[in-house]
Amino acid sequence: MRIYDISVTLSNDMPTWPGDPTIEIKRFSDMEAGDAINVSEMHTSLHIGTHVDAPFHFLGGDSTTIEALPLNLLTGRAYVLHLPDNVDIITAQVLGQASIPPRTRRLLIRTRNSNIWARGEKAFQTDYVALDESGANFLVERGMRVVGVDYLSVGPFKAGREVHTILFKGGVIPIEGVDLSQVAQGRYTLYCLPLKIAGADGAPARAILVGV
Numbered sequence: 001m002r003i004y005d006i007s008v009t010l011s012n013d014m015p016t017w018p019g020d021p022t023i024e025i026k027r028f029s030d031m032e033a034g035d036a037i038n039v040s041e042m043h044t045s046l047h048i049g050t051h052v053d054a055p056f057h058f059l060g061g062d063s064t065t066i067e068a069l070p071l072n073l074l075t076g077r078a079y080v081l082h083l084p085d086n087v088d089i090i091t092a093q094v095l096g097q098a099s100i101p102p103r104t105r106r107l108l109i110r111t112r113n114s115n116i117w118a119r120g121e122k123a124f125q126t127d128y129v130a131l132d133e134s135g136a137n138f139l140v141e142r143g144m145r146v147v148g149v150d151y152l153s154v155g156p157f158k159a160g161r162e163v164h165t166i167l168f169k170g171g172v173i174p175i176e177g178v179d180l181s182q183v184a185q186g187r188y189t190l191y192c193l194p195l196k197i198a199g200a201d202g203a204p205a206r207a208i209l210v211g212v
């Protein structure tokens with residue numbers, strides 16, 4: 001059984017969404033400073049690194065929050081699709097031409113974004129590859145339940161609201177910030193477990209793929 005860790009490592013120098021709280025992990029109690037034990041604390045946006053968005057993030061009101069998402073949605077058979085590095089935006093046309101197996105319900109899309117993680121880029125990249133509205137509608141119409149993308153938003157920078165809204169209203173949950181640089185195209189079993197945070201709009205997750 002081969003396990004692929006597609007989670008980004010949380011650290012103080014990782015790229016974070018512009019304008020959101022950045023991440024700060026520090027030693028609260030430090031043995032090197034004479035304390036009896038090491039205890040760390042973390043302050044961060046919940047939309048950091050590899051994370052799951054809950055519908056509440058964009059729909060608000062009484063829509064589903066992160067701790068209420070069923071785990072059988074985020075766990076199960078998944079397909080990793082490779083798109084060529086020259087794809088700038090994931091449209092319905094791009095997805096229509098890709099060979100997504102019928103009955104796929106969890107789709108992880110590897111784009112050139114995964115190269116950003118592979119080379120350890122610390123600065124936030126605004127020109128990442130994302131879905132446009134046609135791509136989001138395509139996934140809803142195909143009955144997708146989960147879509148994974150390899151940078152920090154499913155939608156384009158500063159133009160992501162409509163893409164998120166289409167997905168959430170269509171019952172598709174986004175996993176954002178997965179690193180697919182080491183994963184070949186094909187079928188896997190996905191295990192994606194967002195932290196169980198009451199009433200939250202999203203949460204960091206440990207996500208792995210197991211080869212089938």
Ligand SMILES: [Zn+2]
Pocket residue numbers: 047051052053152176202
């Ligand atoms: Zn998010």
